[in-house]
Amino acid sequence: MSERPDNDAAGAAGDSVVHGERWNDDLAAYALDALAGEERRIVAEHLEGCEPCRERLQWMLPAVDVLPATVPQRQPAPALKARIMDVVEHEAEPVAEPSRGRPRGLFAGLSLRPALAGIGVFLLIAAAVTGYVLRDGGEEPSSFDAVYTATAEKPASGAHGKLMVDGDAGMLHVADLPPTGDGQVYQAWIQDKGSAGGSVHASSVFVVSEQGVGDVAIPHGLSQARRVMITREPKGGSRHPSENSLLTADME
Amino acid sequence: MKASPRAEAARLERLADEELMAHVDRKDPHAFEVLYDRHGGAAYSLAYRIVGDRNAAEDVAQEAFLSIWRSNARFDRARGSVRSWVLSVVRNRAIDALRRGGGGAPKLDHDDDAVLEARPGEELTEEEALRRETSRELRGALDSLPEDQSQVIQLAYFGGFSHSEIAEMLSMPLGTVKGRMRLGLEKIRAQIAESITPDGVLETI
Known part of the structure; x- marks a missing residue:
């Protein structure tokens, strides 16, 4: 034309x-x-x-x-791209991939999400699978690689739980945890295997019912984990644990 | 066999914009990153030209790209190139921001920009250098228009003013404003004729 x-x-x-x-x-x-x-x-x-x-x-x-x-060309700050890509990767759907043998069973799909997925996503995952996994001690699906018992650091508290692991992902069911205070949540932490005790990584945050019952999805990080721990943290979660573990599932 | 991440990234980088958009529509973050790498600089530059502030320009560019990612803005091949479409989304967001902020008429000269562009010591990729050189040439084409034609086009495009607002601002009849817009666009169109594909789309500049 x-x-x-x-x-x-x-x-x-x-x-x-x-x-x-x-x-x-x-x-x-x-x-x-x-x-x-x-x-x-x-x-x-x-x-x-x-x-x-x-x-x-x-x-x-x-x-x-x-x-x-015709506009003078400028370079945006690299932080702009970082901010945009943070959101994009957070919102990205898991890209369908050929099976690599690992994801299967209940947590197939959960473990495909990139590690950048944020705490909000963890909450959604937890909410989505809570009704399916366990209801106050109901039956467990049989497709787990391993199931570990979680015990309270202070046995008198009576808190207990069960960690069900499927590949790199898992689900922790807790009971008899005391209600959190206003502005607090529970948070799961993963301690890696390795020398010097292994580094500790932040995982999902969650809340419990009035009866102290709750479920938390752990989307990844369990294949190299030594233990999973639970602490009370400010709403939104923390980067590092702010108290000693209340409940611990040893995986070794 | 699945391609390695590096090979997949290289493959995406070789795709034409229109092919890349198919991957973006499927919510592939890697494809979106390539899209940003190609057009983020031009998008930010346009936003800065309109809103005149670094932070506001970043906000506009971020809003625009996330709108594209979330498919609130849909690419229409019939309207032109992907780049033109991305920049039209940015322009609309920037004009909205300008109106929200009660911004007045944009500046119509580029003296400060020319100084900024000439800043020494800044590392530029070959592509960025070419983009800046092309920008200078095209700005020359715009500047070569008679002042009255350039002014109404810039007020409309970069300022978001309607022709009736421009007529009031410049105290001239509505018909005169529209006539100057037409004459100016016809002259620009003649100057860029070699950059237009046979189906009437502006090649990526």
Whole structure:
């Protein structure tokens, strides 16, 4: 479309020139998004029924599209990309991959999510599977690699739990944990195997019922874990445990 | 056999924008990152030109790209290139931000920008250097327009003003404003004719 379209031919004989004069200026303003309200509607309606004017607009649009390229070019701060990609990776659907043998059973899919998934996602996962896994000591699905008992650091508290592991993911069911205070949640921590006690990583946050019962999904990190621990933390969770473990599931 | 992450990234980087968009539509974050790498600089530059503030420009660019990611803004091949579409999303967000902030008329000269662009010692990739050179050439084309035509086009595109607001601002008849817009766009169109594909789409600049 290098030749300028002649929309003067659109009108009836005798008024073709008038047609072009009538619309060409409006089309330029329309292309620049400089028409408002009723005027914009009138031009849009006219375009629906006038092929020559549509061609004329199409011919003109590259002159508008080039305007951003006339702007002095700057480099955004790298932090902008980091912020955008944080959100994108958080929101990304797990990409379907051929089976690598590992994910299966109840937690297939959970463990595919990238490690960048945030605490909010963990809560959603926990909520989604809570009703399926266990209900106050109900039956366990049989497809776990291993099940470990979680015991209270202070046995007198009576708190206990069960950690069900499926590959790198797992589900911890707890009971008889005391209610958290206002502005507090429980948080799971994973301690790795390895020398010097192994590093500790933050995992999901969760709350318990009035009876002290709750379930927390642990989407990844268990294949190299030595133990899973539970602490009370401020709402939103913490980067590091702020107290000694209340409940621990030893996996060795 | 599944490709390694590096090979997959290299494959995505070789895709044309339109092919890349198919992956973005499928919520592939790696494809989206390539899209950002290609157009993030131009998007931020446009946002900065409109809102005139670094932090606000970053907010606009972030909003626009997340809108694209979440598919609130849909790519329409019929409307032009992916780059034009991305930048139109950015422009709309920036104009919204300008109106929310009660911003006035944008500056119409680029003296400070020219100084910034000439800043020495900044490491540029070959692509960035080319983009800046192209920008300078195109800005020259815009600047070569008669002042009255350049002014109304810039007020409309970068300021988000309607033709009636511009007529009031410049104390001139509505018809004169629209006529100057048309004449200006026709001249720009003539100057960039070689960069337009046979189907009327502006090649990526």
